[in-house]
Amino acid sequence: MPAANCGAALSAYCVFLDLSLGITEPSAGLIAGNFEYESVYLFAAVAAMPSIVWHVPAKYIGARRRSS
Numbered sequence: 001m002p003a004a005n006c007g008a009a010l011s012a013y014c015v016f017l018d019l020s021l022g023i024t025e026p027s028a029g030l031i032a033g034n035f036e037y038e039s040v041y042l043f044a045a046v047a048a049m050p051s052i053v054w055h056v057p058a059k060y061i062g063a064r065r066r067s068s
Contacts, residue, residue: 028040 028044031040031043
């Protein structure tokens with residue numbers, strides 16, 4: 001990555017981190033308030049599933065393409 005783009009990459013990372021924390025914390029509080037406290041972990045696991053389904057096959061497809 002060119003040195004000129006490092007600042008833009010870092011600022012984009014910080015913006016999305018702040019955005020995710022700003023959405024996640026109130027959501028977890030609503031879930032804990034309306035359901036049991038332990039259900040926050042279940043909701044987090046369910047929310048993580050689409051990313052796992054998306055990234056795991058992509059990793060193996062990319063590895064197959066590079067090896068052939």
